[in-house]
Amino acid sequence: xxxxxxxxxxxxxxxxxxxxxxxxxxxxxxxxxxxxxxxxxxxxxxxxxxxxxxxxxxxxxxxxxxxxxxxxxxxxxxxxxxxxxxxxxxxxxxxxxxxxxxxxxxxxxxxxxxxxxxxxxxxxxxxxxxxxxxxxxxxxxxxxxxxxxxxxxxxxxxxxxxxxxxxxxxxxxxxxxxxxxxxxxxxxxxxxxxxxxxxxxxxxx
Amino acid sequence: xxxxxxxxxxxxxxxxxxxxxxxxxxxxxxxxxxxxxxxxxxxxxxxxxxxxxxxxxxxxxxxxxxxxxxxxxxxxxxxxxxxxxxxxxxxxxxxxxxxxxxxxxxxxxxxxxxxxxxxxxxxxxxxxxxxxxxxxxxxxxxxxxxxxxxxxxxxxxxxxxxxxxxxxxxxxxxxxxxxxxxxxxxxxxxxxxxxxxxxxxxxxxxxxxxxxxxxxxxxxxxxxxxxxxxxxxxxxxxxxxx
Numbered sequence: 530x531x532x533x534x535x536x537x538x539x540x541x542x543x544x545x546x547x548x549x550x551x552x553x554x555x556x557x558x559x560x561x562x563x564x565x566x567x568x569x570x571x572x573x574x575x576x577x578x579x580x581x582x583x584x585x586x587x588x589x590x591x592x593x594x595x596x597x598x599x600x601x602x603x604x605x606x607x608x609x610x611x612x613x614x615x616x617x618x619x620x621x622x623x624x625x626x627x628x629x630x631x632x633x634x635x636x637x638x639x640x641x642x643x644x645x646x647x648x649x650x651x652x653x654x655x656x657x658x659x660x661x662x663x664x665x666x667x668x669x670x671x672x673x674x675x676x677x678x679x680x681x682x683x684x685x686x687x688x689x690x691x692x693x694x695x696x697x698x699x700x701x702x703x704x705x706x707x708x709x710x711x712x713x714x715x716x717x718x719x720x721x722x723x724x725x726x727x728x729x730x731x732x733x734x
Numbered sequence: 735x736x737x738x739x740x741x742x743x744x745x746x747x748x749x750x751x752x753x754x755x756x757x758x759x760x761x762x763x764x765x766x767x768x769x770x771x772x773x774x775x776x777x778x779x780x781x782x783x784x785x786x787x788x789x790x791x792x793x794x795x796x797x798x799x800x801x802x803x804x805x806x807x808x809x810x811x812x813x814x815x816x817x818x819x820x821x822x823x824x825x826x827x828x829x830x831x832x833x834x835x836x837x838x839x840x841x842x843x844x845x846x847x848x849x850x851x852x853x854x855x856x857x858x859x860x861x862x863x864x865x866x867x868x869x870x871x872x873x874x875x876x877x878x879x880x881x882x883x884x885x886x887x888x889x890x891x892x893x894x895x896x897x898x899x900x901x902x903x904x905x906x907x908x909x910x911x912x913x914x915x916x917x918x919x920x921x922x923x924x925x926x927x928x929x930x931x932x933x934x935x936x937x938x939x940x941x942x943x944x945x946x947x948x949x950x951x952x953x954x955x956x957x958x959x960x961x962x963x964x965x966x967x968x969x970x971x972x973x974x975x976x
Contacts, residue, residue: 552834613781629783671760
C-alpha cells in the first residue's frame with residue numbers, strides 16, 4: 530500500500546432555495562436587520578472609468594423569467610486590477626472599489642440591473658489579455674450548484690476576438706451568449722439562458 | 735499572512751448534486767444541458783471579494799439577539815460552530831459566512847413564504863460572521879423547524895440552516911445546507927437526495943456537540959466546511975493571469 534493521500538473533500542453544494550434573500554439580501558426578503566447590505570455598491574463612488582448599467586433576466590428552459598435568482602458579480606477595475614492581495618497591483622485600486630456585488634431579480638418581472646464601471650482587460654492564460662469581463666455566480670431555487678459564467682461586451686470586438694477564454698468556446702455562435710449588447714449610452718442588455726437553443730456558456734472553473 | 739496565488743484543484747463534481755435532479759422538480763427547467771466549459775484558474779477566479787470587521791455589526795452572528803424586540807425568539811437555543819478549511823486541511827481565515835433559516839415553527843421571514851406556521855416577531859433568521867485566523871467560526875440561534883414545500887404532494891424539508899461561504903477566490907464560492915444529526919426527514923428529502931454519494935450527505939449532517947454546549951443555556955452542533963484546495967506554486971508554470 531502506498532502512503533495515504535490525506536486531502537479532504539469539498540463540502541457538497543445544496544440549492545440556495547427560494548429564500549436566499551433572507552441571508553444574502555434581507556432587504557429584498559422584506560425586512561431590515563444589518564447596518565449595511567453587502568454587495569449593494571460594486572465600484573464605489575471614486576472609481577475611474579465608464580459608468581455602466583447592465584439589465585437583463587435569467588430565463589429557464591421554457592423561456593420563463595426566473596424571479597427568485599440572486600447573482601453575484603466580480604470584476605477588475607477600469608485599469609484591469611482586482612481588489613485582492615493576489616493581484617500584484619491591488620494597492621492601486623481606488624478606495625471604495627470592491628469589485629463585487631449582489632443583485633436580485635425583481636419578484637414580479639425577473640429583471641435585474643447591475644450598476645458598475647466597465648472593467649479593463651485582465652491578463653489570462655499565457656499572459657494573453659482576456660476581453661473585459663464581469664464574472665457571474667448565479668444561484669436560485671432549482672440550481673443545485675452555483676453557475677459560473679462571464680459577461681463580456683459586444684462593443685469590444687477586437688478584445689473579444691483575441692480573448693483566450695472566448696476562444697475556448699468551440700461553437701463560435703455560442704460565444705455570443707456571453708456578450709452584453711449595447712442598449713444606449715452606458716447601457717447594456719444581457720440575458721442568461723439556463724437551457725434551450727440559446728443556452729448560456731457556463732464554466733467549470 | 736501568505737497570499738495564495740495557486741490554481742484551484744479541479745472540482746470533483748461527483749461530490750455535488752447534478753444540475754438535473756428530476757426528484758427535485760424545479761431543477762428540471764433550470765438545469766443547463768450542455769457541457770460546462772472547463773477553464774483553468776485565471777486572475778478572475780483566484781481572486782475574490784475581501785471582507786473586514788467593518789462590514790459587520792456586533793450582533794450579526796447572534797440570531798437570538800440580532801432581530802429581537804420584545805424578548806428572545808421561541809425555540810431550542812443552539813450554538814453552531816466549526817472551522818472552514820480547504821481540501822489540504824488548512825484553515826481559511828477571515829472569510830465571510832452568512833446563514834439563514836426558518837424559525838422554530840418552520841416559517842421564514844420572507845415575503846414569499848406562505849406556510850401557516852407563524853412569524854416570530856423576535857426572529858429575523860439571518861446572521862453572518864468572519865472566521866478567525868484559524869478558520870473557526872460560531873453563531874448562536876434557535877433550531878429551525880421542519881416545513882412542507884411544493885414538490886411532491888407531501889414533501890417536508892428536514893430542519894436545516896443555509897450557509898454561504900466565500901473563501902479566498904471566487905472559484906471557491908459555495909452555498910450549502912447544514913442538517914441535524916438524527917433527523918428522520920433527511921433520508922426522505924428530495925433536495926438532500928440530489929446528492930448521489932451517501933458520504934456527501936453525511937458531510938452535511940452536523941453532530942450534537944455536548945462539549946460546546948453551554949449548561950442551562952444552549953445545546954451545540956458542530957459543522958466543519960471544506961472549500962476547494964489550491965495548488966502550491968512549487969515548480970509551477972507561470973501562473974495564469976500573471
